[in-house]
Amino acid sequence: MPEVKSMFREVLPKQGQLCVEDVPTMVMCKPKLLPLKSVTLTKLEKMQRDAQETIKQQEMVQSSQDETQP
Amino acid sequence: MVYVDEIDVDQEGIAEMTLDENSIAQVARPGTSLRQATAKKHEGPSPAVRPVTQSGRPLTGFVRPGTQSGRPGTMEQAIRTPRTAHTARPITSASGRYIRLGTASMLTNPDGPFINLSRLNLSKYAHSPNLAKTLFEYIFHHENDVKNALELAALATENAQFKDWWWKVQLGKCYYRLGLFREAENQFKSALAHQDMVDTFLYLGKVYARMDQPLTALSMYKQGLDRFPKEVTLLCAVARIHEEMNNLTSATEYYKELLKQDNTHVEAIACIGSNHFYTDQPEIALRFYRRLLQMGVYNCELFNNLGLCCFYAQQYDMILTSFERALSLAENDEEVAEVWYNLGHVAVGIGDLNLAYQCFKLTLANNNDHAEAYNNLAVLEMRKNHVEQARALLQTSAALAPHMYEPHFNFACLSDKIGDLQSSYVAAQKSEAAFPDHVETQQLLEKLRQHFAMI
Numbered sequence: 001m002p003e004v005k006s007m008f009r010e011v012l013p014k015q016g017q018l019c020v021e022d023v024p025t026m027v028m029c030k031p032k033l034l035p036l037k038s039v040t041l042t043k044l045e046k047m048q049r050d051a052q053e054t055i056k057q058q059e060m061v062q063s064s065q066d067e068t069q070p
Numbered sequence: 071m072v073y074v075d076e077i078d079v080d081q082e083g084i085a086e087m088t089l090d091e092n093s094i095a096q097v098a099r100p101g102t103s104l105r106q107a108t109a110k111k112h113e114g115p116s117p118a119v120r121p122v123t124q125s126g127r128p129l130t131g132f133v134r135p136g137t138q139s140g141r142p143g144t145m146e147q148a149i150r151t152p153r154t155a156h157t158a159r160p161i162t163s164a165s166g167r168y169i170r171l172g173t174a175s176m177l178t179n180p181d182g183p184f185i186n187l188s189r190l191n192l193s194k195y196a197h198s199p200n201l202a203k204t205l206f207e208y209i210f211h212h213e214n215d216v217k218n219a220l221e222l223a224a225l226a227t228e229n230a231q232f233k234d235w236w237w238k239v240q241l242g243k244c245y246y247r248l249g250l251f252r253e254a255e256n257q258f259k260s261a262l263a264h265q266d267m268v269d270t271f272l273y274l275g276k277v278y279a280r281m282d283q284p285l286t287a288l289s290m291y292k293q294g295l296d297r298f299p300k301e302v303t304l305l306c307a308v309a310r311i312h313e314e315m316n317n318l319t320s321a322t323e324y325y326k327e328l329l330k331q332d333n334t335h336v337e338a339i340a341c342i343g344s345n346h347f348y349t350d351q352p353e354i355a356l357r358f359y360r361r362l363l364q365m366g367v368y369n370c371e372l373f374n375n376l377g378l379c380c381f382y383a384q385q386y387d388m389i390l391t392s393f394e395r396a397l398s399l400a401e402n403d404e405e406v407a408e409v410w411y412n413l414g415h416v417a418v419g420i421g422d423l424n425l426a427y428q429c430f431k432l433t434l435a436n437n438n439d440h441a442e443a444y445n446n447l448a449v450l451e452m453r454k455n456h457v458e459q460a461r462a463l464l465q466t467s468a469a470l471a472p473h474m475y476e477p478h479f480n481f482a483c484l485s486d487k488i489g490d491l492q493s494s495y496v497a498a499q500k501s502e503a504a505f506p507d508h509v510e511t512q513q514l515l516e517k518l519r520q521h522f523a524m525i
Contacts, residue, residue: 024510026449026480029442030121031378031415033347033355034371034408035133036340036362042369 076211076243077272077303104284104314117475117505120348121442130313131344132337187218196225199234206240220244235264242273251277266297268304275307284311302332309338318345334365343375352382370399374409381416389416407437414446423450441471448480460484468500475505482514491518 037045121129187209195202202222210219223244227237242257258274261267271294278287291308295301309324322345325338332338343358356379362372377392393413400406414429427450433443444467451460461484467477478501485494495518501511 024483024514026452026483027118027476027510028415028418028446028449029474029476030119031382031412032121032129032408032442033131033344033375033378034405035130035344036336036367036369036371036375037133038337041133 077269077276098282101315102285103282104279104311116507118508119350122473129344131341183213185213187213187215190218192218192222193225196222196229199226199230202226203236210240210243216244216247220248232260233264235261235267235270238264239267239270239273242277246273246277246280251281268294268298268301271297272303272307275311279311284315287311300327300331302328302335305331306335306337309341313341321345336362336365336367343379347375347379347382352379355379356383356385368399370396370401370405370409373399374412377416378412381419403436407433407440407443410436411440411443411446414443418446423453426450439470441467441474441477444470445474445477445480448477452480452484457484457488468497472500473504475501475508475511478504479508479511479514482511486514486518491521494518495522 185208190205195205203226206219206222206226209215209222220241223237223240227234227241230237232238238257238261242254242261245251245254245257255274255277258270258277261270262274271290275287275290275294278284278290288308288311291304291311294304295308298304305324305328309321309328312318312321312324322342325341328335328338329342339358339362343355343362346352346358347355356376359372359376359379363376373392373396377389377396380386380388380392393409393416396409397406400409410429410432414426414433417423417426417429427447430443430447430450433440434447437443444463448460448463448467451463461481464477464481464484467474468481471477478497482494482497482501485491485497495515498511498515498518501508502515505511
């Protein structure tokens with residue numbers, strides 16, 4: 001047994017990086033998978049957008065009329 | 071025209087959430103409530119890997135009309151929605167989409183409403199069952215006049231000697247809309263005594279979820295599953311509750327069970343996919359998202375997810391085309407911002423920090439409230455040793471998203487580095503509150519405490 005042990009000798013590196021200290025680094029926020037939307041939600045959002053568009057256009061028309069009248 | 075499933079459509083408004091008096095325990099025991107910030111205990115991926123919504127829940131793979139973001143803790147959080155600051159919630163659900171759905175069709179009719187409800191003799195119609203049912207559906211769904219609908223339903227159920235389960239379910243629906251959850255519960259239970267129906271179980275579960283009793287809701291769904299084994303909608307409802315309670319492992323199991331029954335269920339595929347992505351298996355996530363693409367889902371979100379999965383699964387040929395497609399399909403500025411944000415990560419991954427910097431800047435150009443982008447820009451600024459800029463960016467980020475631990479932790483690190491130990495300690499405590507298990511925060515706090523003790 002002692003002979004086998006002597007075959008392996010301890011190796012200590014004399015140069016290069018000997019140890020790594022764990023330094024706290026700043027963390028980034030993680031990449032975000034976007035949640036898919038259900039068909040209903042997509043349609044509802046589309047309805048909402050369309051309604052907003054119509055109102056916007058109506059307001060535009062109204063304001064242009066107000067400008068021309070006086 | 072949109073047909074909205076009555077079971078699905080339920081968006082809790084701000085008023086309902088913050089002034090909610092239906093939940094039984096204000097300070098519920100852990101694991102019995104949907105409303106508490108569940109950041110304390112994590113089942114599955116931690117916030118170090120998976121982004122969280124403002125209520126401390128992991129980001130879900132799918133948004134539905136009802137469960138968009140969990141319950142916020144404060145009024146301020148309630149007004150701000152997790153993904154964007156622009157699509158805020160309605161003030162109450164009574165002013166939300168219900169109203170719009172009800173009036174949308176009336177506005178387009180130049181001759182006024184089709185039926186003048188105030189002039190109807192409801193008791194007359196209640197006597198003819200066939201007509202009454204149709205009339206009820208018209209009043210409830212089209213006119214959205216819950217009060218009249220309730221009256222008609224009450225008369226009709228009386229007329230049917232309280233033996234018709236259908237009218238009881240309708241009564242329950244009316245009570246639910248009016249916010250009388252206990253009455254709704256009674257009606258649904260009584261309907262179940264006459265006739266087992268999948269819908270009734272789902273409505274009951276919805277009532278319990280609204281009363282903040284997820285465990286009762288789960289047992290209700292279990293009862294339903296006993297009567298209707300492997301019913302897809304019930305399985306889906308169970309999975310959603312598990313997901314909302316932050317129990318992603320069992321949620322995924324239920325979604326898998328669901329996919330065995332219905333292999334084209336978009337919600338299940340998306341949720342399992344995102345779960346795989348955040349548990350370090352982007353290759354498998356990629357397969358799920360590819361399946362969605364094959365099924366004909368074609369939108370910005372899907373291509374963005376495909377791009378990310380491709381990048382992390384090392385399929386570099388597809389990344390940029392996917393993101394380009396996502397950008398071209400984006401419907402509003404917030405979606406564009408999200409895609410640029412993810413492209414920034416790809417740029418960081420390939421080491422092109424200039425490109426990353428530009429991507430995050432573009433994110434902010436499209437969505438000025440993107441807290442994550444502020445944080446990442448700060449990290450990039452710190453690499454260039456621009457301490458002041460980094461500091462300002464981190465403060466903005468922390469103010470925009472107090473639920474994320476990253477900006478707090480980074481601010482603590484930065485302050486520690488420049489010797490402002492007091493701010494560092496305060497920020498580290500905030501970071502600990504957002505993510506208690508974060509080891510580096512603990513180490514920093516320990517270091518600071520030792521330092522203060524020495525003084």
